[in-house]
Amino acid sequence: MGAWGHGNLDSDSARDFLAGFSKVQFLRIIELLKHPRSHKFDCEEIDELFGLIEIIFVLHEREMLEWAPERKEFRNLFRPYLKRWDTYHKEWGGGIDAERRKVIKETFMKLVAVIRDKNS
Numbered sequence: 822m823g824a825w826g827h828g829n830l831d832s833d834s835a836r837d838f839l840a841g842f843s844k845v846q847f848l849r850i851i852e853l854l855k856h857p858r859s860h861k862f863d864c865e866e867i868d869e870l871f872g873l874i875e876i877i878f879v880l881h882e883r884e885m886l887e888w889a890p891e892r893k894e895f896r897n898l899f900r901p902y903l904k905r906w907d908t909y910h911k912e913w914g915g916g917i918d919a920e921r922r923k924v925i926k927e928t929f930m931k932l933v934a935v936i937r938d939k940n941s
Contacts (some may be wrong), residue, residue, distance in 0.1 A: 831883065840887035843880060846873050847890050854898040860906040871925075874932055881935045888940035897928045 824832040830839065850873050855858045859866040880886040906925065910917045 836887055839880075839885050843877075843886050847881075847888070848879060850854045850877070850888070851894070851898065854895075854902050857928065860902060860909050862910075871928065874928055877932065877935060886935070886939055889936045892933055892940065895929075895933060895936060899926075902929075907937055930938040 828838065833906040850870060853866055853870040853873070856866050856870075861867060864868050877886065903922070903926065907917055907921065
């Protein structure tokens with residue numbers, strides 16, 4: 822274990838903490854992508870899912886993301902999620918909100934880019 826600077830995160834143990842924190846957040850995102858209600862606009866799981874993804878983006882931007890899963894693991898979760906989202910919104914009667922769907926898809930693609938960047 823060592824420290825290499827005076828900053829709050831300039832030590833091996835601080836980076837180990839960030840790695841554990843990053844892993845917990847990603848594992849929860851995986852759970853939420855699979856959750857049976859996470860695609861419904863009126864359930865808290867969808868808010869938690871996209872809130873956690875935004876936290877991952879901030880960690881990455883601040884160079885505090887110390888762990889990320891394999892990119893393929895995530896990509897395989899997006900299509901089933903979007904299919905559930907589409908079906909729910911069609912059945913709900915409000916139709917598909919094209920702008921919201923576009924934002925969701927762009928968010929997923931940005932997350933894949935963050936994972937690729939972290940694992941490269």
